[in-house]
Amino acid sequence: MPIAAPPQSLSVVLLAGGRGQRMGGRDKGLMTWRGRPMIAWLHDQVRPLTDDLIISCNRNHEAYAPYADRLISDDSSDYPGPLAGIRAALQIARHPFLLVLPCDAPRVDRALLADLLALAGERPVMAQRDGHWEPLFAVIPVSLLPSLEQAWRDGQRSMQRWLQAHQPAALVCTPDDSRLSNINSAELLE
Numbered sequence: 001m002p003i004a005a006p007p008q009s010l011s012v013v014l015l016a017g018g019r020g021q022r023m024g025g026r027d028k029g030l031m032t033w034r035g036r037p038m039i040a041w042l043h044d045q046v047r048p049l050t051d052d053l054i055i056s057c058n059r060n061h062e063a064y065a066p067y068a069d070r071l072i073s074d075d076s077s078d079y080p081g082p083l084a085g086i087r088a089a090l091q092i093a094r095h096p097f098l099l100v101l102p103c104d105a106p107r108v109d110r111a112l113l114a115d116l117l118a119l120a121g122e123r124p125v126m127a128q129r130d131g132h133w134e135p136l137f138a139v140i141p142v143s144l145l146p147s148l149e150q151a152w153r154d155g156q157r158s159m160q161r162w163l164q165a166h167q168p169a170a171l172v173c174t175p176d177d178s179r180l181s182n183i184n185s186a187e188l189l190e
């Protein structure tokens with residue numbers, strides 16, 4: 001069941017809730033890359049796809065607000081990891097599918113998003129590069145929320161392990177596909 005008509009069927013969460021230790025503790029989504037905050041690059045790519053654009057952030061809410069329809073924070077102050085942000089987004093998503101992207105991948109483009117969305121259906125979709133899953137480039141059916149809640153209660157905190165339990169469809173990307181590259185340390189900023 002491919003997604004027929006975004007934005008009627010797609011919510012999006014941009015994950016910006018991490019510690020950013022490799023970035024010196026700075027808030028990665030707000031760091032400037034090629035003259036603009038990284039979150040702005042992602043916003044431009046996903047804005048046409050949804051009327052439900054969620055940013056998961058744990059600080060600097062005012063700075064993120066222009067790039068989202070809604071902001072959410074983790075319900076814990078100890079940085080439980082990206083799965084916490086995805087869980088919170090699934091809880092409030094207004095549409096049947098949730099596109100997940102990290103805030104530090106400003107090279108994401110519409111072609112990559114179209115390829116991910118083309119695979120959306122009952123199973124989750126994850127990008128794969130060089131044989132490795134890329135769990136933060138994913139499309140998740142919101143119907144999987146009860147499964148995530150159960151896994152969360154059981155102590156699951158790994159996005160990849162949780163998604164793999166649902167026989168994800170793989171979007172196979174080439175090893176040199178830079179659109180999936182994270183700008184997660186200061187020397188990668190341009």
Ligand SMILES: Nc1nc2c(ncn2[C@@H]2O[C@H](COP(=O)(O)OP(=O)(O)OP(=O)(O)O)[C@@H](O)[C@H]2O)c(=O)[nH]1
Nearest residue numbers: 015016017018019020021022079080081085102103
């Ligand atoms: N909501 C939420 N998102 C997170 C959390 N930890 C990481 N993320 C997001 O998940 C993505 C991948 O995060 P990482 O690069 O592995 O972790 P990070 O904390 O951002 O950075 P490092 O401290 O340098 O590892 C980024 O988009 C983060 O913003 C968290 O505890 N909560």
